Amino acid sequence: MNNLAAVILAAGKGTRMKSNIVKVMHPLGGLPMVSWPVNTVREAGASRIVLVTGHQSEKVQDFFEGQTDVRFAVQEEQLGTGHAVACALPALLGFSGMVLILCGDVPLISTATLEAMVRQHRSRHAVITVLTADFAQPNGYGRIVKDGDGFIKRIVEEKDATDAERRITEINSGIYCVESDFLTVAIPNLKNDNAQREYYLTDIIKEAANLGLLCQAFPVADPAEVMGINDRAQLAEAGQLLRGRINKALMLAGTTLIDPLTTYIDQGVRIGRDTTIHPNVHISGDTEIGNNCLIEPSAVIKGCKIGNGVIIKTGSVMMDAVIHDDVAIGPMAHLRPGTELKEHVKIGNFVETKKIVMGEGSKASHLTYLGDAAIGTNVNIGCGTITCNYDGVKKHRTVIGDDVFVGSDVQFVAPVTIGRNSLIAAGTTVTRDVPPDSLAIARAPQVNKEGWKLKKK
Template identity: 60%
Template sequence: MAETGAIVLAAGMGTRMKSALVKVMHPLAGVPMIEWPLAAAFEAGVAECVVVAGHQEEKVRAHLGERPGILFATQAEQLGTGHAVKCALPQLPSSCETVLILCGDTPLLTAATLSEMLQRHKESGATLTVMTAKVANPFGYGRIVKGSDGTVQKIVEQKDASAEEREITEVNAGVYCVDAGFLKAAVAELKNDNAQGEYYLTDIVSRAAREGRSCQSFQVVSPSEMMGVNDRAQLADAAKILRRRINRELMLSGVTLIDPRTTYIDRDVKIGKDTVVEPGATITGNTVIGERCRIGQVSQIHSCRLADDVTVKAGSVLEESVVYEFASIGPMAHLRPGSELHAHVKVGNFVETKKVVMGEGSKASHLTYLGDAVVGKECNIGCGTITCNYDGVRKHKTVIEDGVFVGSDVQLVAPVTVGRGSLIAAGTTVTQDVPADSLAISRTPQTNKEGWVLRKKQQG
């Protein structure tokens, strides 16, 4: 069965990024830049996609891995877009009769636009369709030169354009739909006799015109879609547009963003309806948030799973943690990786957890550190409690069983177990296991020296 394949050009280093990292791997709304055009292509109906890698090819391959439908080609020496396509063609399956060509640094292209372009290409019967855009300032873009019948005759690059051609405002967006047979023949005969000394993919347009083949243009409605990212400023511009799209989709699905302009949510985040996200929140990674939650101002949540009806108060930071129904976190709490809070747990202000499981209904209301610990159900962890989990060489676990009351300013020196129903008196340092239903207390006896302060003042 005839299929549509895609080629994504991603071999360049991107020197204007001024970075040691290859351009297409720069993060953009939570994923490397190259993820955006790939996702758009597959969503538009592409069956197979060949990624042309060159600089830091190993990083691109390592990230994309062995995903279904993704193939790789190597462009060891960057000799132009035509050469890149030539490197990719042997990897395309023979069943691909139409080839969609796009760049790895154009993250704003939408699946809807690509789908419409493919459909228009099919309906027109064209050999080649070029995506174009009308722009007020065409400087730097290849100009679209058309014949009297409106078909595309050639694309002229900025450096090769005449004064008259530079006045043209319809420009090349760098996206093509091409008949596979024609593409293979045309790319094989490309020449590099131009100002750049490169093999231009755009030269296949003039070849199609010479052979009397139909070459159509597809003008994109929003020119911003064709924006390429070449430096850090453009990366920030693209991120702003993508986050606006992400936020709009979330709001249309039933999520309340009080101020979308100051809310930063990554592409792979999922949020349930009737959840409210307050200004300044940053939600990243593969976070999943349930329904009817409230995410407080300037909170940060990375790769966490929050069930329904969870409250995250202002200024809290959550990382790689799991939170169950009706739990409350913060303000100014920090859940480090491996934290698991069960239903109705309260973790209050300036509480830090790390590799901790807290059972249903337990609470640590303020100024506490719980690391490498298991806390049972309905426990009270008093202010200033610390699980002393590190002996300078290795970490040890603290176990606090159900119904334990831990007073203020308690140190639990792991490994140690506190039996169910016990009470740990304020100021106690626990160095031995505590049996169930016991009182643990370790304090220096209090001594009151009456009149001591007055005598000290008189001596001074």
């Protein structure tokens, strides 16, 4: 929709968040709060998006770097919403059409609502359409004042409202659709003669009404969509609502969530059909999970690529790992970045991996650390095995060939290479390469002192 642009107001600090981080950059469902309205207007068809920043503008702009449809305007002083839009006007030069105006702290607005609002705006040839909601207790919100025909005459802020106006329950959501030609004329005419000494964007409605131009309301079906976030309690409430949307979409697409209320999945995570996820699982980042997987309670998965038929057992933690089909992990395993497990690998309880590739059919069943290693196919790693990859200065690699059997309590002092089909005896500390088809054993001989216990008595 080339004749649709958007302005998103994100310059405020958000003092009620009690944070060193600007409000709109607080994470919500895996994304900064301001990302939600940006993505929504993009999905609604906005071809040009102007983000008005102020506090910590560099942090906000850095996040959107490379998103070519996003332009920036800086509001050095926060002098009201009208002033913020005035700061955005230079970035709209050359544009003609409809302009959506939203706040960066209203993340729950849906694409469908914005699309319906734009359709009504266009079909009725309105100059301004205001998204409204009906609140039984509208404290803190601007009120919608209409004429006898039901069109908007003005929006009055609560601090400037009369007692009669404060009894109005239809409120201003702060979301507008405005014709650009009118916007560019009306914004420079705003005055700050109000209780706050600010330039109110809402005053353009009164100007349009005085000119006999059509200003209409578009009531939102779900008032939760216009919920603003001012503190961490509201942030948590919004997060719960967003997770509900994410989880519902996944379930409708074929994923089983045993308890959606205690399953925490971020926006952008992709999960295949017939995968079952148990309670208290956290999945975030650029994670993709295949079909027919089982994820048991309290697993934490971030930025992983997981194939089909994978079992992730209770309490396992995984980050930036690649898991191929039919792998079993855990319980209580820890897969760190750079881990790649080929088909039919088994990683058991209290096994930690980092920067390893483990070949098809290999297994490390318990109590093991494998780091900076290449492990072949059908390798058995015994309990208590460690790849000693750090010499105090540099990291070194361990290479283990196919069909190697590693006994319990083995240490590989890297760099070292183990040839295929070798056997490493339990208790061995490997400091040299082992040829293929060999037995490596390096431990002190056993000494039995007969009668020692009787002498001690």
